[in-house]
Amino acid sequence: MSQTQYTQELPLRKRIQENPRPALVWGGVFALLLLVEFGALIGMALATLEFFVQVVGGILNGIVDLTGLIASAESAIDSARTAAGQIPTLLSRDVVPNQGHRTAAGGWEGTFLGLSPGVSWSIRFVLVYAYLFFFVYWLWKGYDVFVRHYRYADWTPRDDVVERLRDHRWGQFGFVVVLLFIGLAMFAPTLAPITYQDDTIRPYGASFEYYDEGSGEVLETNHGTANLASASSGGSNPENTVSIGEYDDYGRFHPLGTLPTPGGDLFTSLAYGARVSLFVGLLAIGISGFIAVFLGLLTAYYKGLADLTAVVVSDSIQAIPAILLLILMSVVFSDHWIADFYNGGLLIALVFGFLYWPGIWRAIRGPAMQVSEQEWVDAARSYGQRSTVTMRKHMLPYVVGYLLVYASMTIGGIIITTSALSYLGIGINPPTPEWGQIVANGRSYVTTASWHIALIPGVLIVLVVTAFNALGDGIRDAIDPQSDTGGEAASEAAATGGGG
Incomplete structure (x- = not known):
């Protein structure tokens, strides 16, 4: 592995100025990775800020009455989160939608490229984790760029640590699974086949269209009613349950099946539970x-x-x-x-x-x-x-x-x-x-x-x-x-x- 040699001590900024190309290439790709998910990142940052405002406000509220100030701050943060939600992101439900309904001709309407909800959701799932793993790889690439082009020493004790970690298959297994778990938690709104608001918080507040095979028409219902009808009720009859990778009677795809009454989507609950x-x-x-x-x-x-x-x-x-x-x-x-x-x-x-x-x-x-x-x-x-x-x-x-x-x-x-x-x-x-x-x-x-x-x-x-x-x-x-x-x-x- 070739490494740039420095004969005198220079600040990192000076070292980058002398050899800017590796840093510019890495920084450009990293900026692009952030840009395609800028709206989601801003939303996560604002959600974290709102949490700290509520916690600090709750503590101080016991000493001084700050109810009005806290309410104003939360309102401003909510407005900012709404605005951030309007920023297009690559990994969003709108880019690769999976909720749609069948047509009389047997196709699908409202889904990504007219594909079935299961295939549409699978594409979004793969895109999310491809992005996550490439993002982590590029962070590692940044460390490699620093070592190759901008570090003074030819060797540090950290190099031995990294080398031992490279050969530790058991630790690598743990890292991959932990990364999958963190990705499930971070991208829960995108990975969930049904939005958490529709599935759990306000299931009767949002309606959707579905194709009714009996009447041959496209009808409308809400998620609460559909959840009750799709609940996995157990028993020995598989028809009484929506299991792994199945659709319910309303054309909604459930990657891991449904829960008991009110019959919410299991994958959605697991993602937000993570x-x-x-x-x-x-x-x-x-x-x-x-x-x-x-x-x-x-x-x-x-x-x-x-x-x-x-x-x-x-x-x-x-x-x-x-x-x-x-x-x-x-x-x-x-x-x-x-x-x-x-x-x-x-x-x-x-x-x-x-x-x-x-x-x-x-x-x-x-x-x-x-x-x-x-x-x-x-x-x-x-x-x-x-x-x-x-x-x-x-x-x-x-x-x-x-x-x-x-x-x-x-x-x-x-x-x-x-x-x-x-x-x-x-x-x-x-x-x-x-x-x-x-x-x-x-x-x-x-x-x-x-x-x-x-x-x-x-x-x-x-x-x-x-x-x-x-x-x-x-x-x-x-x-x-x-x-x-x-x-x-x-x-x-x-x-x-x-x-x-």
């Missing part, structure tokens, strides 16, 4: 990871009383039964604004963030203690460098790798625990979809023609949790050159599960 799981997992791991790193660096640097206090507090928190705490918090905050987010999803994420930081802190405490004893840390102290600077520059980079390992394994435990709580009826509340909740709704249909209701989300839960553990195992083996890559280590990681 959003809930990802939200809970990322927020919980973000909170617990931040606390763990902060205390890990603090206790490793100062030791003594600081370390003893953290040990006592972490032991006390780990002694609290998680389910009892969740039940208690659900009752205490039942009428609070926190319980309204994702119908309990935010509350669960906050509780998990509080419960999981002791485990992560203990996992990174050892490496933090180890690096705090290194000569460069003692040298920084002797030269009078501030403690915060020493922790940030000389200790944090060493700890981050271990944080990624344990965070990726813990997030799988958070997802499966959230599903288990929803299965028991104390997790995410309807109508917000959640995978464990879907399994609970379909458990009485396992031995019937509607077996898909519980089996598919159950398999997805196992697959995603295993993938997060596999990814964590791959990162661990890549960071630690003494660990085994793949093989027995991979088998052990799969068997032990993670974080829960």
Whole structure:
């Protein structure tokens, strides 16, 4: 691999000016990738902003009455999101529509190029994931461009980490499945064969046309009525269920079949349920990871009383039964604004963030203690460098790798625990979809023609949790050159599960 050599130290901007072509080519393609999805990206950014406005506003509202200001901010954000929704995007339902109706001649009207809804949806599905994988590949290509053309050193320890990760098939499997899961959550509005609003939120508020074979005419109904008539009701008669890859009597294609009453689309519920799981997992791991790193660096640097206090507090928190705490918090905050987010999803994420930081802190405490004893840390102290600077520059980079390992394994435990709580009826509340909740709704249909209701989300839960553990195992083996890559280590990681 050829690499540009630099004989003197130059800022990155100067290095790019001396050899602009690789950066321009990469930047041009990257800008194009963002441009074709600009409307969707702006919508996601505004949705995130709205979430923070609601959270911060809810906290401050208990101190100062900001109801009017918060309402104005939310209204402005909603207007901006509506405007962003008008921006054409490549991966949208309007570009490749899949909802249409049959014609008397046997064709389809309203679908992409007159194709059947199943084929139209499949094209959109493939386009979404092709875009996602190429986007990730191009990010990797950007790192490769930097290494080849703009990096000073011929070699860094990171090169060995990347090389070990290239050969770690078990970790690569985990990465691919996790990427599929994240794509399902991010592109849920595009991937869903039926919009979430029509399928779950306001099924009786939107109508659509369908071809009635009995009368030979195109009639009109709403999704709520069609859902009731298309519910998978179990039993031994396959005619009483809409199963995998089938159409209902209203010409709507269901890639994974339908649910019990009110008979919503299973794939739509799984896609938006992935959003809930990802939200809970990322927020919980973000909170617990931040606390763990902060205390890990603090206790490793100062030791003594600081370390003893953290040990006592972490032991006390780990002694609290998680389910009892969740039940208690659900009752205490039942009428609070926190319980309204994702119908309990935010509350669960906050509780998990509080419960999981002791485990992560203990996992990174050892490496933090180890690096705090290194000569460069003692040298920084002797030269009078501030403690915060020493922790940030000389200790944090060493700890981050271990944080990624344990965070990726813990997030799988958070997802499966959230599903288990929803299965028991104390997790995410309807109508917000959640995978464990879907399994609970379909458990009485396992031995019937509607077996898909519980089996598919159950398999997805196992697959995603295993993938997060596999990814964590791959990162661990890549960071630690003494660990085994793949093989027995991979088998052990799969068997032990993670974080829960």
